[in-house]
Amino acid sequence: MxxxxxxxxxxxxxxxxxxxxxxxxxxxxxxxxxxxxxxxxxxxxxxxxxxxxxxxxxxxxxxxxxxxxxxxxxxxxxxxxxxxxxxxxxxxxxxxxxxxxxxxxxxxxxxxxxxxxxxxxxxxxxxxxxxxxxxxxxxxxxxxxxxxxxxxxxxxxxxxxxxxxxxxxxIFPTGWQAAVQCEIEPNDTVAIWGAGPVGQMAVRSAVLLGAKQVVCIDRLPERLSMAAAGGAITINFEEESVVERLNELTGGKGPEKCIDCVGLEAHSTSTLDAMYDRAKQAMFLETDRPHVLREMIYVCRPAGVLSIPGVYGGLLDKIPFGAAMNKGLTFRMGQxxxxxxxxxxxxxxxxxxxxxxxxxxxxxxxxxxxxxxxxxxxxxxxxxxxxxxx
CATH class of the missing domain: 3.90.180.10 (Medium-chain alcohol dehydrogenases, catalytic domain)
Structure with a gap:
């Protein structure tokens, strides 16, 4: 065959x-x-x-x-x-x-x-x-x-x-599980990083599960357009600040639920942490590029949920775990x-x-x-x- x-x-x-x-x-x-x-x-x-x-x-x-x-x-x-x-x-x-x-x-x-x-x-x-x-x-x-x-x-x-x-x-049950494990409530803002196939399914799943607003973050116009067609507000991270836009959409409080549909190959190139990841990866001192995970921890509303269907393969560096602990964030992840x-x-x-x-x-x-x-x-x-x- x-x-x-x-x-x-x-x-x-x-x-x-x-x-x-x-x-x-x-x-x-x-x-x-x-x-x-x-x-x-x-x-x-x-x-x-x-x-x-x-x-x-x-x-x-x-x-x-x-x-x-x-x-x-x-x-x-x-x-x-x-x-x-x-x-x-x-x-x-x-x-x-x-x-x-x-x-x-x-x-x-x-x-x-x-x-x-x-x-x-x-x-x-x-x-x-x-x-x-x-x-x-x-x-x-x-x-x-x-x-x-x-x-x-x-x-x-x-x-x-x-x-x-x-x-x-x-990808359909993966996007669905990512949304379900957020325990979405009617007044929630759900922010989704990545408008690839899983991100698209997560957008539609969050809408079906009754989120007040769903926000999708990516950089490719065709992917953002597809997410918008599914009911999402979109953010192009190459054109505007993700943190500022999410704070604007949530009255400065941050989204209650954040979903990482990117995983280990985050493509941001303009931030210091992204450049740091690429340098360490090139020297075999780090396996994964966790820019999205860091950003979610920073922007998520205290007592919020981080749902992680994006695949990670090995070792991550410079994770702001103190922020996650002090904000009381819940992590839910897995295949x-x-x-x-x-x-x-x-x-x-x-x-x-x-x-x-x-x-x-x-x-x-x-x-x-x-x-x-x-x-x-x-x-x-x-x-x-x-x-x-x-």
Whole structure:
């Protein structure tokens, strides 16, 4: 089969690789009908995430048709089922899964010993996302093996196009969880840093959850325009002060809820802390650029909530933790517990409350994937979301 394969920093290729096979009775094989490039894939492209190995198949936003089912998964799946595959692999039986914390499943990371050493305790296995999270082949491919397939799937109805359903795999529930964990109240201002795909979903989620006003911060006109279409007030951080504008919008009190949809590759270049991060990163003295996190801590209203769906990979420097402690800020973060939210979100799609396909700007075949990684990373051609049909 064909698949998008990691060969090193900024080196993604469409290679011929062996077809996946059933390896465990709980496995299933799906024929991929659609997949996508996620913003967090760019952390792999630029090699900011540790644990990648040459030959790894990328991709964690995938859907398709079941073509083979292991003996232990036949009660949950059958050949011909149409499924979206969540990016988090989970067993459904461990203590964390029973509590609905699927992204920290205790059993699905087959490289648990490595993750234990790095994180203190292992988190769940993830598709196509480094050997720290299991080293599982991803779904930017013609076929995908799904471990724990009796649990790790979302059945979807026929008749709804892939474009509306694919993002149940990651960015829609990720934006939704980011908003839900803010515990939004009717008088809240929710400020969202980053108008990429997750930021766009967070904007619409915050609106659906009843925020008084939603503010989205970015620098690219096409992304800010898309956020505005979803109901956000927008701030271009290259043209005005984020802190001053947020204070103006909140009567000088700051937003109650702040969401970081940027993560480790913040792109600010005009501030001293951003220049400091780039210099330390170049000297391998810091792995992540946490400008957004610092700014959120500074601007958030005391007793507010910081929600962090943006991915961080390693070590951060110069975090104003004293400000966070003295202001009494609550931090909520983590990979998404996808299946906790998908029944509700599928219903909202079916009822027409939201059509997640709005975020797609580019549709390509698998062979165009390597070039689209560069286009997406460099924000060329108005690229916000790449939808791939193998």
């Amino acid at each position: 064909k698949a998008l394969v990691w060969h090193g920093t900024q080196d993604i290729r469409c290679d011929s690789v062996p077809d996946p096979e059933i390896e465990d009775p709980r496995d299933a094989i799906i024929k991929v009908t659609s997949c996508a490039i996620c913003g967090s894939d760019l952390h792999l492209y630029d090699h900011f995430m540790p644990g990648m190995q040459k030959g790894d198949i990328l991709g964690h936003e995938t859907m398709g048709e079941v073509v083979e089912v292991g003996s232990a998964a036949k009660g949950a799946l059958k050949v011909g089922d149409r499924v979206v595959i969540p990016f988090t692999i989970f067993c459904g039986e461990c203590d964390q899964c029973k509590r609905g914390f699927y992204s920290v499943c205790e059993r699905s990371n087959r490289n648990k010993a490595i993750a234990d050493k790095v994180f203190g305790h292992s988190t769940a296995g993830l598709f196509g996302y480094s050997h720290l999270t299991g080293g599982y082949p991803g779904g930017q491919a013609e076929y995908l093996r799904v471990p724990f397939a009796d649990k790790t799937h979302i059945k979807v109805p026929k008749g709804i196009p892939d474009e509306k359903l694919l993002f149940l795999s990651d 998404t517990h996808v299946n906790r939210w998908t029944d509700d979100l599928l219903r909202r799609i079916e009822e027409g409350q939201i059509d997640p396909s709005f975020v797609i700007t580019h549709k390509v075949g698998l062979e165009d994937g390597p070039e689209m990684y560069k286009v997406f990373r460099d924000k060329q051609d108005g690229c916000i979301k790449v939808f791939i049909q193998p």
